[in-house]
Amino acid sequence: MTLGKGCNVAFIGTGIMGAPIAGHLLDAGYNLTVYNRTREKAEGLLARGAAWADSPAAAARHADVVFTMVGYPEDVEEVYLSTNGLIRSARKGAWLIDLTTSSPQLARDIHDAAEVCDKHAFDCPVTGGQKGAQEGTLTLIAGISEKDAAPVRALLDAFSSQIYWFEQPGAGQLAKLCNQVSLAASLAGAAELIALAEQAGISPKLVSQMVGAGMGGSAQLSRVMPAALEGDYKPGFLAEHLRKDLRLALEAADDLQLTLPATETSLNLVDMLCQVGGERLGTQAVALLYADEATGVAAGLDWGKLDTSGPAEVPDEQSPARQRYFTNPRNL
Ligand code: NAP
DSSP, rough: OOOOOTOOEEEEEEEETHHHHHHHHHHHEEEEEEESSSSGHHHHHHHHHEEOOHHHHHHHTTEEEEEESSSSSSHHHHHHSTSHHHHHHHHHHHEEEEESOOOHHHHHHHHHOOOOOOOEEEEEEESSHHHHHHHTEEEEESOTTTTTGGGGGHHHHTTEEEEEEEOOOTTHHHHHHHHHHHHHHHHHHHHHHHHHHHHHHOHHHHHHHHHTTTTTOOOOOIIIIIHHTTTTOOSSSSEEEEHHHHHHHHHHHTTTTTTOHHHHHHHHHHHHHIIIIISSBBGGGGGGSSSSHHHHHHTOOOGGGGGOOOSSSSOSSSHHHHHHHHSSSGGG
């Protein structure tokens, strides 16, 4: 059976990505009920006609399709697998679609648990950023086959421009982690391009334009880093979410006995940004790791928070200031 306009849809997690995605489902004519941990972030949708529910279970009670777009695997686990989670509370036959970037194994567990309870669950992380969510042009990375997803295809099309079908539960998440591995390396490259140009006294904007038009270009350079060049570090994609993704990617690689040194370096950079107070900044704030200290402080960073007790290559006897010097990539 294909689910058409007028069917009941629940949406859980109305943050940077979830709110605009849910907005497209409203625009497409679905009856929408929303729940978010912090209600204020759902107010825009409520003003446009969505109904509010006080819990994921209440949101799912009458839903034919439930979307989730929360932050971390722990949030996904709570929303799906806790006593009042979706696996128990959703209707029999309901579709449960997780858009969060999360753990492949958790996606498999949720799929299997749903099947036992006569529900359909699949992982469907997205790429395309806040702009793609706002414009309804996301790329969806589905852990299900096109044939099996046919009943919910119209809902997916309401906020995407292309869908890649990875057929198996958890495979959508694995493919998304591949995306993040590539994204993070491009992000570091874009930040280092700016650092090198600035230090050399040539215009980072002009260099970015030149590189963007050629073989060194990337979406990180042309769509994410320009904000940093304007001193804008507001989150489109939170640094702490990229840290989560890279940890998940390295866990997946570890399971496959694969080493990803460039991803380890990218994770070290993003982790450093998070440690010094940049966890809620956008990923373009990686550029601040290469900037002078005053620029970082003006953006809210505090280098005194850096945890230098880890397995750093810095000898213990060095002073905190000297340790900070050696853990700042600009100085390495
Ligand atoms: P976000 O703004 O933090 O949104 C997550 C939302 O989920 C928040 O509003 C949060 O509530 C809510 N939430 C978390 N746990 C919940 C729970 N147990 N019950 C109900 N609501 C809960 O982050 P985002 O940027 O939208 O990203 C969401 C996911 O998509 C992340 O996994 C991220 O890695 C991924 N992603 C992001 C982008 C991007 O460009 N932003 C692109 C692709 C994928 P609060 O309001 O209380 O915090």
